[in-house]
Amino acid sequence: MFQGETAITIDDKGRLTIPTAYREQVAGECANRLVITYNPFESGCLWLFPYAAWELVRDQVNALSKVVKAHRDMQMKLVGAAAVVEPDSAARILLPASQRATTGIEKKAVLLGMGDKFELWSEQEHLQKIRQTIGEGEITQAMAELRL
Numbered sequence: 001m002f003q004g005e006t007a008i009t010i011d012d013k014g015r016l017t018i019p020t021a022y023r024e025q026v027a028g029e030c031a032n033r034l035v036i037t038y039n040p041f042e043s044g045c046l047w048l049f050p051y052a053a054w055e056l057v058r059d060q061v062n063a064l065s066k067v068v069k070a071h072r073d074m075q076m077k078l079v080g081a082a083a084v085v086e087p088d089s090a091a092r093i094l095l096p097a098s099q100r101a102t103t104g105i106e107k108k109a110v111l112l113g114m115g116d117k118f119e120l121w122s123e124q125e126h127l128q129k130i131r132q133t134i135g136e137g138e139i140t141q142a143m144a145e146l147r148l
Helices: 020-028 051-062 069-080 097-103 123-131
Strands: 002-009 015-017 034-038 045-050 083-085 092-094 108-115 118-122
Touching: 002 015, 002 020, 034 051, 034 069, 034 097, 045 051, 045 097, 051 069, 108 123, 118 123
Parallel strands: none
Antiparallel strands: 002 108, 015 092, 034 045, 034 083, 045 118, 108 118
């Protein structure tokens, strides 16, 4: 569904403009509703889900046992922090100030289309992450079977 890397500017009010290439998809396939939440695995990144895809993720995460600390942490970061947003007439969405502050997303950011969702990275975190290479010892069996 979503793919590609786009440099994004966050305005002074904390809004980002959805890139033109994604506007029709967000309007049609997402019914103009996205959910913004923390990426529980990467500190400088937010996840943006189409609302229908979010409901499935939310239900799976909420079904995890609440007596396991890692489950509660994931529930807090994903479900507890989730915010539903709808683009305005200028295709802008407001990013929650607390999420921007926590992830370090300021004026310059990078939006990645990751298939079923977007990832929004602070520019610095994205640069750091993208410059890292995957070492030989990190290659999983599934990765080794890819025909790249």
